[in-house]
Amino acid sequence: MSNKEKEYKDLFISEASQMVGELENFLTKLEKEPSDTKTIDSIFRITHTLKGNAAGMGYEVISKFAHALEDLFSEIKNKTILLEADIFNSLFKATDTLNELVNALSDETLVVKHRGIQRKLEVIVENNKKTIAANKSPQSSTKKAITGKNLQTKTPGKTQETSDKEKKLEQLQSQLDSHHQENKKTEELQTEAYDENHQMIQACENEPKKISFSDMVQVPVQKLDNLLNLVGELIIERDRLITTHEANVSRNEFNRLRRVTSDLQYSVMDVRLVQVGFLFNKFHRVVRDAASTEKKQVDLVIEGSETEIDRNILQIISDSLIHLIRNAIGHGLESEKDRLAQKKQGVGKLTLSARNESEGVVIDIKDDGKGIDIERIKAKIVQKGWLDTITAEKMSKEEIISFIFEPGFSTNETVNSISGRGVGMDVVKKAIDSVGGNIKVSTEAGKGSTFTLILPSSMAVKATLLFEVGHAQYAVPLAYTDAVLSLERKKIHKIQNRLMINHQGNTIETIFLRNLFFPEMSLKNELHDQSAAKWNVILVNYNGRKLGLVVDKLLQQKEIVEKPLKKPVDFVRFISGVTILGNGKVCLVINIPQVIQKLFNHSLTVNATAVA
Amino acid sequence: METIKEKNQKSENGQKSQLIVFRLGDEEYGLQIGQIKEVVPTPHITRLPQTPSYVKGVANIRGNIIAVVDLEEKFGLKKEDQQEQKDNYTLVIESNEVKMGVLVRELPNTLNVTQSQIEDAGNIIQDGNSDQSYIKGIVKLEDRLIIMLDVFKTMSENELSSVFKHNKSNENA
Numbered sequence: 001m002s003n004k005e006k007e008y009k010d011l012f013i014s015e016a017s018q019m020v021g022e023l024e025n026f027l028t029k030l031e032k033e034p035s036d037t038k039t040i041d042s043i044f045r046i047t048h049t050l051k052g053n054a055a056g057m058g059y060e061v062i063s064k065f066a067h068a069l070e071d072l073f074s075e076i077k078n079k080t081i082l083l084e085a086d087i088f089n090s091l092f093k094a095t096d097t098l099n100e101l102v103n104a105l106s107d108e109t110l111v112v113k114h115r116g117i118q119r120k121l122e123v124i125v126e127n128n129k130k131t132i133a134a135n136k137s138p139q140s141s142t143k144k145a146i147t148g149k150n151l152q153t154k155t156p157g158k159t160q161e162t163s164d165k166e167k168k169l170e171q172l173q174s175q176l177d178s179h180h181q182e183n184k185k186t187e188e189l190q191t192e193a194y195d196e197n198h199q200m201i202q203a204c205e206n207e208p209k210k211i212s213f214s215d216m217v218q219v220p221v222q223k224l225d226n227l228l229n230l231v232g233e234l235i236i237e238r239d240r241l242i243t244t245h246e247a248n249v250s251r252n253e254f255n256r257l258r259r260v261t262s263d264l265q266y267s268v269m270d271v272r273l274v275q276v277g278f279l280f281n282k283f284h285r286v287v288r289d290a291a292s293t294e295k296k297q298v299d300l301v302i303e304g305s306e307t308e309i310d311r312n313i314l315q316i317i318s319d320s321l322i323h324l325i326r327n328a329i330g331h332g333l334e335s336e337k338d339r340l341a342q343k344k345q346g347v348g349k350l351t352l353s354a355r356n357e358s359e360g361v362v363i364d365i366k367d368d369g370k371g372i373d374i375e376r377i378k379a380k381i382v383q384k385g386w387l388d389t390i391t392a393e394k395m396s397k398e399e400i401i402s403f404i405f406e407p408g409f410s411t412n413e414t415v416n417s418i419s420g421r422g423v424g425m426d427v428v429k430k431a432i433d434s435v436g437g438n439i440k441v442s443t444e445a446g447k448g449s450t451f452t453l454i455l456p457s458s459m460a461v462k463a464t465l466l467f468e469v470g471h472a473q474y475a476v477p478l479a480y481t482d483a484v485l486s487l488e489r490k491k492i493h494k495i496q497n498r499l500m501i502n503h504q505g506n507t508i509e510t511i512f513l514r515n516l517f518f519p520e521m522s523l524k525n526e527l528h529d530q531s532a533a534k535w536n537v538i539l540v541n542y543n544g545r546k547l548g549l550v551v552d553k554l555l556q557q558k559e560i561v562e563k564p565l566k567k568p569v570d571f572v573r574f575i576s577g578v579t580i581l582g583n584g585k586v587c588l589v590i591n592i593p594q595v596i597q598k599l600f601n602h603s604l605t606v607n608a609t610a611v612a
Numbered sequence: 613m614e615t616i617k618e619k620n621q622k623s624e625n626g627q628k629s630q631l632i633v634f635r636l637g638d639e640e641y642g643l644q645i646g647q648i649k650e651v652v653p654t655p656h657i658t659r660l661p662q663t664p665s666y667v668k669g670v671a672n673i674r675g676n677i678i679a680v681v682d683l684e685e686k687f688g689l690k691k692e693d694q695q696e697q698k699d700n701y702t703l704v705i706e707s708n709e710v711k712m713g714v715l716v717r718e719l720p721n722t723l724n725v726t727q728s729q730i731e732d733a734g735n736i737i738q739d740g741n742s743d744q745s746y747i748k749g750i751v752k753l754e755d756r757l758i759i760m761l762d763v764f765k766t767m768s769e770n771e772l773s774s775v776f777k778h779n780k781s782n783e784n785a
Contacts, residue, residue: 233675236675237675470659472658472659473658516661517659517661517662518659518662563677565670565677566677566679566711567709567710567711568679568710568712569660569663569667569670569679572660572661572662572663573661573662574661574662575660575661578658578670578677580672580675580677584655584672585656585658585672586656586657586658586669586670586677587658588658588660588661588670
């Protein structure tokens, strides 16, 4: 909890400092053009927002201070107070004080004397109101302000003395004034208020002004992207240099370079990381709205909100998360009545949790609802004509569930604002694919389901496994790899035209990557491969579908900087991007989703024609 | 850089222009010098899956990843026995959006021609299928005939993906 509070506090401080900065700018602008109503409106808006924010955070001092400013500007807006040099001085002083107040939030030792200037603002407004009430010219109050101003120039040591004198002078003047005034009472009140406030006001005006800077720098994401690209290129160049010179000099020669560059890389990556809590905390509202539309009772539990992830990834998956949450409420959780009938708690529980794991950041969206109805999905698949009943029956639970990510799939018969239109899950999957992530679904009837998103913590660097096919090196992201096997020829079975292997009780289809990539050279190569004693197989998994890839040679695990393919070859299938290896050669990164999708769709069409 | 710019300027003005001339098969082909970024010894090329065979793959040229094509193969000019001695250099061609490499056997030469020596292709080749015409013009010198290429057309998306779809339908059948 305290973590979250600190996060909000930091956010508030950063926003507030920005607002104060804007305020200062607008004031300067206004001083030059006092009649600019647009600027006045802007200032009014800022003070209002600041007041609201501060009140929301429980910072009463700032809230009240901003309120005083707001009041004054509301008068200025209504043109009941004329903007004069003196008012501007007070206003600038007030913004400074406001800034100090904001800074005091992060620095406990700072003591800010804000009452004086705040009072002064209030006095201006009060005086003005009285002036209006008395229907007279504001001359006298202006005069007094000028008197006060003259006194400010004196040293603080003489403050007491001068203010005594000043009081007398004021009294004299007010008496004098009052003779000329019709409304004596108002004037007296005014004078009293002035006396009372004067010392406070004066004390604060004698302090020297300091320019302060926020500890935060706001940087456009675009600039960070650029920086990251440059670092990526630097890493590639470093690897190239090291490889070329490795033979001539000792390896230690490059240790420092290695260390500095990887430190640099991780620092830049770190800058882009944000806490998932920023996004998660917005879901309270999403859950509330969805729950009230569905007329269900939902309790949202957030875990691991301090987990850090790349800002761009968070942005890309935010819609997907909203969708998954709405789905969990719409499809997963039962109504209160149903839940009570099943001896569950009336309030459904939706857990949103994030954690760091070796392959990146894992986000779970877990509900304790009724679980996914496998039979219903099967029926829908058959109804849609995607599969025949026999094939559907033979499929594993995971394979069946993977159909919910097909475009156009929906089990909800009725369409409502939350779910049931059959668009969505495929979009969710696409978004997650685009960042190189993976999605897994586990479900238990009556107990609920969990959607697990496995996301890279940074877009720039991908943990991959390098391997060789036909003397060229390829990389496959670790997010999709399950296992690496070395199998004897006889462990691989040929069923019709397909190769199957057995792994932990599952029969998994296996292909020669070379056959898929370069069909024209497949024939003679397969013969050659079959003579080899052992086959290296990489087991990959995407969306519940598993596939074995036979490769020539397994190499190392490596973090790579992936670059997209550019025109004119940007449309090439099965490749998500490229990276340059230390030896200067280009290494292709395999797009596992596309490979699996392609094979799966292919078998679907074969099945469909068989049915027809 | 300065001189190249100057030359380009002149060619637009219909005056002198400089061409890069290279051999494909037995013929000479030409490109405006401004289109060519550099000529490098052919680096290691990594094949791309499921691309037409004339797309040799991608190579790392000074940190840029560039698609390399064999135009001899594309134009059907390839002779079996020449395989060994070819592909020694790569012309790196650059436009605003496309960067590509073209394999050539020998170092290309430069040639100065005047605009009037370049004849528009439309006058020479009456091919109805203008979409696929990569020939921009012909330069006629005393004993030489140089074919001006519109090199980006050879690698346009349409062109590549049509071959690509063709592959795909074959494979599915």
